[in-house]
Amino acid sequence: MTHAADPRLSARARLRRALSNGRVTAVLILLPPALILFTLFVMLPLGESAWFSFFNWNGYGAPEDFVGLDNYERILGHSVFHTAAGNTLKIVAISLVVQMPLALFLALLIYRKTPTNALFRLVFFLPYILAEVAAGLIWSFVFDGNYGVTASIAQGLGFENVFILSDPDWAFAAIMTVIVWKYFGFHMMIYIAALQSVPEDQIEAARIEGARRTQVVRYVQIPHIRPAIAVSAFFAIIGALQVFDVIIPLTNGGPSNQTHTIVTYLYTFGLTRLNIGFGSAVGVILFVGAVTVAIFYQRIFMKRTEA
Amino acid sequence: MTRGHLARNLLRLAFLCIVASFVLAPMLATVLGGFKTNAEIRTNALGLPAIWNTQFYGSILSDPAFWRYLGNSLVISIGSVVLTLITGAAAAYVFAQIRFFGSRMLFSYVLLGLMFPFATAILPLFIKVRDMGLLDTWWAVILPQTAFSLSLAILLFRTFFAQLPRELFEAAYIDGCGYVRFFWRFTLPLSAPILATVGTFVFVQSWNNFLLPLVVLNSREVFTWPLGMMQFRGEYVTQWNLTLAFVTLTILPAIVFFLAAQKYIVAGLTGGAVKG
Numbered sequence: 001m002t003h004a005a006d007p008r009l010s011a012r013a014r015l016r017r018a019l020s021n022g023r024v025t026a027v028l029i030l031l032p033p034a035l036i037l038f039t040l041f042v043m044l045p046l047g048e049s050a051w052f053s054f055f056n057w058n059g060y061g062a063p064e065d066f067v068g069l070d071n072y073e074r075i076l077g078h079s080v081f082h083t084a085a086g087n088t089l090k091i092v093a094i095s096l097v098v099q100m101p102l103a104l105f106l107a108l109l110i111y112r113k114t115p116t117n118a119l120f121r122l123v124f125f126l127p128y129i130l131a132e133v134a135a136g137l138i139w140s141f142v143f144d145g146n147y148g149v150t151a152s153i154a155q156g157l158g159f160e161n162v163f164i165l166s167d168p169d170w171a172f173a174a175i176m177t178v179i180v181w182k183y184f185g186f187h188m189m190i191y192i193a194a195l196q197s198v199p200e201d202q203i204e205a206a207r208i209e210g211a212r213r214t215q216v217v218r219y220v221q222i223p224h225i226r227p228a229i230a231v232s233a234f235f236a237i238i239g240a241l242q243v244f245d246v247i248i249p250l251t252n253g254g255p256s257n258q259t260h261t262i263v264t265y266l267y268t269f270g271l272t273r274l275n276i277g278f279g280s281a282v283g284v285i286l287f288v289g290a291v292t293v294a295i296f297y298q299r300i301f302m303k304r305t306e307a
Numbered sequence: 308m309t310r311g312h313l314a315r316n317l318l319r320l321a322f323l324c325i326v327a328s329f330v331l332a333p334m335l336a337t338v339l340g341g342f343k344t345n346a347e348i349r350t351n352a353l354g355l356p357a358i359w360n361t362q363f364y365g366s367i368l369s370d371p372a373f374w375r376y377l378g379n380s381l382v383i384s385i386g387s388v389v390l391t392l393i394t395g396a397a398a399a400y401v402f403a404q405i406r407f408f409g410s411r412m413l414f415s416y417v418l419l420g421l422m423f424p425f426a427t428a429i430l431p432l433f434i435k436v437r438d439m440g441l442l443d444t445w446w447a448v449i450l451p452q453t454a455f456s457l458s459l460a461i462l463l464f465r466t467f468f469a470q471l472p473r474e475l476f477e478a479a480y481i482d483g484c485g486y487v488r489f490f491w492r493f494t495l496p497l498s499a500p501i502l503a504t505v506g507t508f509v510f511v512q513s514w515n516n517f518l519l520p521l522v523v524l525n526s527r528e529v530f531t532w533p534l535g536m537m538q539f540r541g542e543y544v545t546q547w548n549l550t551l552a553f554v555t556l557t558i559l560p561a562i563v564f565f566l567a568a569q570k571y572i573v574a575g576l577t578g579g580a581v582k583g
Binding site for chain 1: 319322326327329330331332333334336337340345348349350351352353390393395397398400401405407417419420421422423424425426427428429430431432433434435437450451453454455457458461485486487488490511514515518521522533540547550551554557558561562565569
């Protein structure tokens with residue numbers, strides 16, 4: 001870096017040089033737009049979330065009715081919030097237990113570059129590129145008790161019409177099906193990219209030493225793609241915290257508030273009722289959750305890569 | 308040996324086909340549903356339509372609101388992409404090429420944005436947009452969306468810019484080219500692949516965004532297509548065939564776009580995944 005600070009020059013000479021080659025101008029012109037946008041629409045609202053969360057405020061005028069931690073107490077004591085947080089955990093669980101193993105299994109089946117594999121890869125990835133709202137709407141048709149695909153199947157089997165999405169016991173299971181459908185292809189793609197970078201000679205060497213296919217997977221391929229698995233787990237968890245779009249067309253949080261997630265809870269009880277303080281407190285709780293996950297991830301991930 | 312091999316391969320294919328049908332069946336039912344009458348959907352949700360009715364698709368395509376929704380989405384997405392690329396690349400260039408006091412700190416500050424989801428700040432964002440008088444305008448979506456894309460964009464750009472050959476800058480500098488000009492004349496043109504990757508990523512995110520438009524857009528004049536679609540669904544609750552035709556027509560461009568930009572979408576996702 002020849003243009004970096006040269007210790008032989010005096011401070012004034014350095015400043016003059018920096019001014020003459022446009023370094024200062026460059027910093028002053030190129031940096032501020034991004035910084036201002038980021039501060040104004042990301043960091044400031046985040047700080048305001050924390051601030052508003054101490055008020056009982058409908059969003060008009062200035063927040064004046066300071067209520068301390070009341071909003072947090074109300075949220076943590078609200079049974080719907082418990083359901084919403086529980087549902088979020090269920091999504092995490094289904095991601096880790098069903099979605100990621102399925103994605104890994106599929107990735108192992110089709111990571112090699114052949115035309116058929118490319119076709120399957122494309123098909124499996126398709127749901128991921130659809131808008132979540134569209135996916136939700138498609139599946140709300142599938143699950144529709146009068147018209148849908150499940151209705152046709154139920155009729156074919158001689159059952160009565162089933163209304164899965166309005167059944168409190170089954171509605172959330174249906175939502176989790178949609179989530180697995182929508183996102184397993186994304187996780188699969190992460191694994192495929194990682195599997196393709198496993199050195200072929202190591203797999204070959206294991207084969208020559210008589211390792212079976214399952215042993216190659218277990219002792220060569222999976223250890224190699226561990227970072228990718230960590231990344232996909234991180235995305236699954238962060239994603240679970242944010243589920244919103246899919247729920248709205250499917251159940252809108254119902255029946256009887258059984259299928260809320262944290263974000264639909266925030267939207268329903270914070271925004272649509274203009275409880276800005278209350279909703280902001282939910283936002284802060286969500287933030288704490290996301291940061292905790294990020295820190296945990298970094299700790300675990302860093303350790304793994306060092307080892 | 309070969310027989311076992313064949314059997315395993317068949318098993319593998321069978322399993323892949325089962326998963327593929329799980330993936331495709333709902334989409335297929337949606338596309339076909341747009342051709343059926345409601346009575347037919349009731350009895351035959353999955354199969355081919357007895358008569359291919361095209362009037363449901365036709366009525367959506369001739370609805371000016373449908374095109375307006377798509378137009379709004381397009382403007383907002385392009386606006387977000389352009390703004391993210393310009394401001395993000397400019398900032399990343401400074402972080403990559405110029406060492407100055409506080410640069411590392413500012414960079415870490417920007418990276419904080421990678422950590423938390425949109426929803427955490429959605430209410431103050433709504434208040435801010437409202438107080439700025441931007442509700443029901445394209446900017447209400449473009450500005451926050453850009454701001455939330457910047458962290459990842461700057462991270463990816465900086466990594467890329469730092470790998471550009473230094474000799475290039477030195478040669479240009481000797482020829483009297485300053486930093487800002489160098490950025491426009493050399494860095495940006497050389498960075499087409501990363502610009503395309505980030506641009507595609509931002510575009511897809513914006514195109515599919517639901518929560519932010521839902522909060523800041525109330526007038527149907529400025530609705531993006533996801534809002535329009537939900538509105539439409541609400542109006543034609545009992546007419547699934549119309550809704551399904553609407554959904555099909557909106558996901559079709561997404562699929563075509565994906566097939567065309569596949570390389571960049573996958574790169575953007577896995578790149579974002581690995582580095583984010």
